[in-house]
Amino acid sequence: MPQALTATRVSPSRTSGTRLSVTITLRGPTTTTARIPLPPASPFTSTNGQLRFMCRRPVSLGFARGDEARGDSVSRVLNVLRFKRRDSAIHVLDPRSKFMLLVALSVASLILADPVTLLALLAVEAIILKAAKCLRDWLASLRGLLLMLAVIFALNYLTLPSHRLFTSLAMTVRFLDLATAFSIFFLTTTPDELATAxxxxxxxRDYTLMFTMSLRFVPTLARDLQTVADALKSRGLELEKGGLRERLRNYVYLLVPLIIYELRRSLMVAEALEARGFGAVRRVEPYYELKLKERDYAVIALSWAFIAALAYLSLSGCYGALLAEMLAYWP
Incomplete structure (x- = not known):
């Protein structure tokens, strides 16, 4: 059973010349002392034994820094489905042209079957993400995908009879290419733009609402899951400790509050839709009207040309010959 710690001493001090810090002593079964360095120009006042801070930046305990840096892998993965507002050439494109780009990248990921060309496709997608100013968000989500990529590689390597390394690498990079293609679309397209398109x-309109709301609530569900997990951890439940069976048993405790939380949220959404008269009018004028511009036509034309070139290389046998030559030189 977790033991509570009581703060018995809070004292300001000066370290490194004029740098202020606060030392907190926590007493319980064991005594823990943490020193919190304050940001520069962060005055504090002490009145009646109470210490008050005036900090513009958040200050955290040193021993909790590792947990914050570790984060939640599920939230990081689902973060690629959340729109990031940026001022870029990709964001201003029409959603229909970005969807055509998504189709072209997905078709290329499925047609290509060797790790070399798939890595080249991944480099092209990284350039597009750089142009969209979302490359850092995509790289942050890769940390949550590492386990899934390792599982895909291991399953292919252990089950294939021949060319195991070649095919395992190709399947792993293919999955990463597909995930990146969808990341480009969802990081640069708002749900409202997608619904209008x-x-x-x-x-x-009913199917449009279902699709866009499901996209909206995927990051919300991940955030609610993290909130419930943090609440259980604060009450002494250790989710990451123990064997696999114990971890699964601990995660069962997440389901009941999470289901209740989402049921309440769904009722609130249903009441909001009813209050706003959803379905009362057959045709609704959109808030803003989509119009394809020259840049959108250029993206659509390039996407179709890319798909046509891939189809020609695949059907003519050129890519098959290249693939056979790669397999001959592959260890």
Whole structure:
């Protein structure tokens, strides 16, 4: 059973010349002392034994810094589905042209079957992310994908009869290419733009709402999961300790509060839709009207040309000959 720690001493001090810090002593079964360095120009006042801080930047305990840096892998992975507002040439594109770019990159990921060309495709996607100013967000999400990539590589390597290394690398990079293609689309497209594009393409409004709301609530669900996990950790539940069976048993405790939390949220959304008269009018005028521009037509044309070139190389046998030559030189 976790033991509570009580703060018994809080004292300001000076370290490194004029740099201020605060030492907190926590007493319980063991005594822990933590020194918190204050940011520069952070005055404090002491009144009646109470210490008050005036800091513009957050200050954290030194022994909790490792947990904060570790973060939650699920939240990092799902973060690629969350729109990032940037001022870039990719963000200003029409959602329909970005969807065509997504189709072209996905088709290329499925047609190509060797790690060399798939890595070249990944480099092209990284350049697009750099142009969209979202490369750092994508790199941060890769930390959560490492375990999944390792599982894909291991399963292919252990089950394939021949060319195991070649095919395992190709399948791993292919999955990364597909995930990156979807990241480009969702990091640069708002749900409202996507809904407007779907309605303009003739998709019924009910299906458009279901699709866009599911995209909206994927990051929300990850954030709620992290909130419930933090609440359970603060009450002494150690989710990351123990064997696999004990970890699974601990994670079961997340389900009940998370399900109740999401049911309440769904009722709130249903009441909000009813209050706003959703479905009362057959045709709704969009808030803003989409219009394809020259840059959008250029992206669509390049995407179709890329798909046509890949189809020609695949059907003509040129890529098959190149693939056979790669396999001959591959160890």
């Amino acid at each position: 779907l309605e303009a393409s003739g998709v019924p």
